[in-house]
Amino acid sequence: ILFINPLHQRHGSTYRARNLKRLLSKNHAVAYVEPRRADSTPWAWLLAAVAYLWTGLCAKFDILFLQKAMVVTLPCLAVARLKRKCVIIDFDDLDSHWQAPGWKACLTRAGEYLMPRWADAITTHNTYLKAYLDRICPKPKYVIPQGVDSTLFNRNRRDGDLRRQDLGLSGKKVLCFLGSFTRGSAADLDIILEAVRILTDRNEHFVLMIVGGEGPLEEQYRQDIERLGLTRRVIISGRVDQKEVPCYLRLADYGLVCMRDNMSNRFRVSLKVLEYLAMGLTVIGHVVGGTRDALGDFCFLCEPTAQSLAETIQRVSMGKLRKKSARDFIVKNLDWEIFVPLLDHVIKDCQRAKML
Numbered sequence: 001i002l003f004i005n006p007l008h009q010r011h012g013s014t015y016r017a018r019n020l021k022r023l024l025s026k027n028h029a030v031a032y033v034e035p036r037r038a039d040s041t042p043w044a045w046l047l048a049a050v051a052y053l054w055t056g057l058c059a060k061f062d063i064l065f066l067q068k069a070m071v072v073t074l075p076c077l078a079v080a081r082l083k084r085k086c087v088i089i090d091f092d093d094l095d096s097h098w099q100a101p102g103w104k105a106c107l108t109r110a111g112e113y114l115m116p117r118w119a120d121a122i123t124t125h126n127t128y129l130k131a132y133l134d135r136i137c138p139k140p141k142y143v144i145p146q147g148v149d150s151t152l153f154n155r156n157r158r159d160g161d162l163r164r165q166d167l168g169l170s171g172k173k174v175l176c177f178l179g180s181f182t183r184g185s186a187a188d189l190d191i192i193l194e195a196v197r198i199l200t201d202r203n204e205h206f207v208l209m210i211v212g213g214e215g216p217l218e219e220q221y222r223q224d225i226e227r228l229g230l231t232r233r234v235i236i237s238g239r240v241d242q243k244e245v246p247c248y249l250r251l252a253d254y255g256l257v258c259m260r261d262n263m264s265n266r267f268r269v270s271l272k273v274l275e276y277l278a279m280g281l282t283v284i285g286h287v288v289g290g291t292r293d294a295l296g297d298f299c300f301l302c303e304p305t306a307q308s309l310a311e312t313i314q315r316v317s318m319g320k321l322r323k324k325s326a327r328d329f330i331v332k333n334l335d336w337e338i339f340v341p342l343l344d345h346v347i348k349d350c351q352r353a354k355m356l
Contacts, residue, residue: 001030002061004052006070008035010180010214012271015242016092017067019147019336023343031059040104045072052076061085068095069115071107081118086350089116091124091133097264098184121350126290129267142346146269147336153246153278162247167235169251172207173317176252178272181215188258189221194306197228199313211248213238249279257285260304265289274334277326284313298326
């Protein structure tokens, strides 16, 4: 299997891609390709397309597995079709919805519309996105749920020596937002920042810890933090390796999420919510679509407004409220290891269809 993930490691999709690759490697030989740096200039896209074309021409493979339908991998897909190899595309959202208006959004939209027609199978993680893809093309679709490494994201596992006092969090109520400053991860962070402003006007003990960094929205949000007077109330860790994320989550009291109710968010299953819940954090916020269906019962939900979010955080904190633990549910149903048979079934179906 030749597995191509065209996105940089700061994107949440990369964690899904790496885990799918890891699971496939249990029963198949997998060559995995991922960019080493983030560069979204036209010249970089052209060079990436040429590189993926060359990879497709030179590599020996039976199956091409693409993470997302991005046009930079279209030349490699064309080579795979010419070689009469199986092509599988995994959709974990619609990237065109998260691109700033312009040439990248147009090209990404074209890829999402055309490339599934040339695949032999499509995988995705929720029924909303599957229904949308069903309307685009009649190719076989398989649901491979969004997963989490419940061994890594385990509050009882003691890795690292990060302490609250190291980050100046002693005696504070620590609110956590997990994610990079990409549009896909932080598009709705403005609501959370405004909610924190409302909270800290009333109670000086609340602090927001943003676990992550890097991305096109970082400068904008740093300016917003300063404008809202939150410089001393918000801590930004900077980019954190996935293996170190649980060390930060152990320091938090509450995990925050806010998803505006739009098609882009309904097509997603929030990785941050999965990781919060696997770590036993109390989750507060607004979720929609696949995230709400799968995980909403384990969260304290509010309206997608700063005022509602602030009031819910205050109510949950003052009342020391807790939801039923989601960890057993996640371990039994959403740990990545559970999906090995599902992926093997996709591979076998794809190969069988190719032989007919």
